[in-house]
Amino acid sequence: MKTFSLLLLCTLAVLVHSDAADSSVIRTKTQSSFSLENNSRNPFWPIGWKPVVKAKDPSSGHAGPDILPGAFAVTSITLDPGAHFAIINGKTMTEGQQFGLQLGTRTYQLTVKAIQDGQVVLMRRDQVIIVPLRRK
Secondary structure, three states, rough: OOOHHHHHHHHHHHHHHHHHHHHHOOOOOOOOOOOOOOOOOOOOOOOOOOOOOOOOOOOOOOOOOOHHHHHEEEEEEEEEOOOOOEEEOOOOEEEOEEEEEEOOEEEEEEEEEEEEEEEEEEEEEEEEEEEEOOOO
């Protein structure tokens, strides 16, 4: 009898709760919207910040001047059977690694193409740069 009463009470509570849930749907009075018209300010930018428009560089289509091998200092080369390492401008590099070289205000992206006995072959777009090992 106690189990039946408890079961009846639970069923009644579920029925009352389901009726109350349908009638208590929360609706907003106004909904916000966003449209980016007339080149207005992006809402995710900090207040007062204005984007900097860079002037087009006339040489932007050109890859830039060729980099001379003298811009690099290869001070050590290690040729292990599993991997080849070289110290280029004071940093340890391995074959296939990419790095940036800053000359003046420009930064050039280079790739270590090959590390060979006595020299390192670097690649920048279409330019191949062969840098010999500096022996003191």
